[in-house]
Amino acid sequence: MGLLTDLKDSISRAASTLFSGEDPKRIGIYGPPNAGKTTLANRIARDWTGDAVGPESHIPHETRRARRKENVEIERDGKKVTIDIVDTPGVTTKVDYTEFLEHDMEKDDAVRRSREATEGVAEAMHWLREDVDGVIYVLDSTEDPFTQVNTMLIGIIESQDLPVLILANKIDLEESSVQRIRNAFPQHETTPLSALEGDNMDELYDKIAEYFG
């Protein structure tokens, strides 16, 4: 089994070398709701293209349709890496409109948001199945990473042999614990950052070039 896995790895490495320099890799930004995925997508897009990807909000499920920013050229050490960024709706196993009522939302709007968020999760999962070449997995480092959603998504990503970068976002907050995320996914490297403040973005771009270049 180990031999087979090794073989598969080396084939996919060879394939990725082969295909680099061709079409931009499509990188999905995944994670639970409110982890800061859109903030990160906007930060990356603004840094390298000047445009934003979509509106950000502290209310969960602001992103209810996957949004794409194409041909984001990231320059590292004189080398250019071109990726398409797909900002996906937050993945969750339950969507409940009552959660939105707490944010001063009318019931009708909350129900609609809830429905759209559910469609968004379906879309995100569908993209994961067919349309992404790599994943940036964004976690809120102030929250417990040991959740069913995280375990399952990381499991799916691993089973697909997709390159994945795990980000411990929101390190600007006091309750942030990067180590907790490292402990949860020791098989992957965790990069701490604050997408909102722009902290440690350089390291992220290095990693993007390394993983998806």
Place this chain on the structure above:
Amino acid sequence: MPHQCTNCGRTFADGSKEMLSGCPDCSGTKFQFRPDGFDSSEAGPDDEPATGDAAPVDGSVTPESSEPADRGDAVSRTVGSAAATVRDLVGGSAAPDATDARPPSGTAAGASGSGADARGDDTGEDDIIIAESEPVDDEDLAQADARSQTADPDEVPGDGFSPATDTGSGDSDPRDDPGATTGESGATTDDAAGESGAAGATADPPAVTGDAGERSVTEEPDTERADRPDLAELREELNEQFESIRVVEPGQYELNLMELYDREEYIIALQEDGRYSIQVPETWREADV
């Protein structure tokens, strides 16, 4: 030739409405279902008694009816969970059995018949199928008739399994379901659904048909990943819990991520009442005749 009159042998294309009022040639009311690629030499002998069993009017439950229980676990599970989706989605707005006098929703009939609306009415050629959770208005007399006659409670084993015995065509022996669910292809599922639809079982969200198809299609990847016990366990646990999207009530949803990930078709839009639109994968339509 998915449907064949057992009396005179005349065949009908899938989705044909001619057979709803009996065979135009011999007025026979028994048809057998033969999906494309079906090995007739192998299935022939089996099919003869089976079609007899499905004799609709007397409504007797023959030993054949219990056959589903003997099938592989995977199939029962697929049918069972597909049926559960019917329950869930229909139950979102009404009691499972309240819509009409059909057998309990947790039946093979409910599952395979669920695609009827979409396939029958939309001819299955569109990219998008709009699911209906209630009987469609333009149901013709033959369909209505067939559907009402299915309802004999004594035809129903009552334990959640019922072969798709429909008066209109009586062809729905339990063997159809393995064809639909043992992973031949989405097209087979469509055929089965269309067939049951022609038989008049209507009015469940076609999502279930999609489900059955998708589940069967994705069985293989599942087993391929059997070397990942954690993921497999998680998947199993979730599959047992519910289908891809469960409408608890409008605005409250429970999602089965593994199911959503495994689906080949893609849910485009949810409706308030639990209906939803799906996009059917290219391969289904190509294989669809």
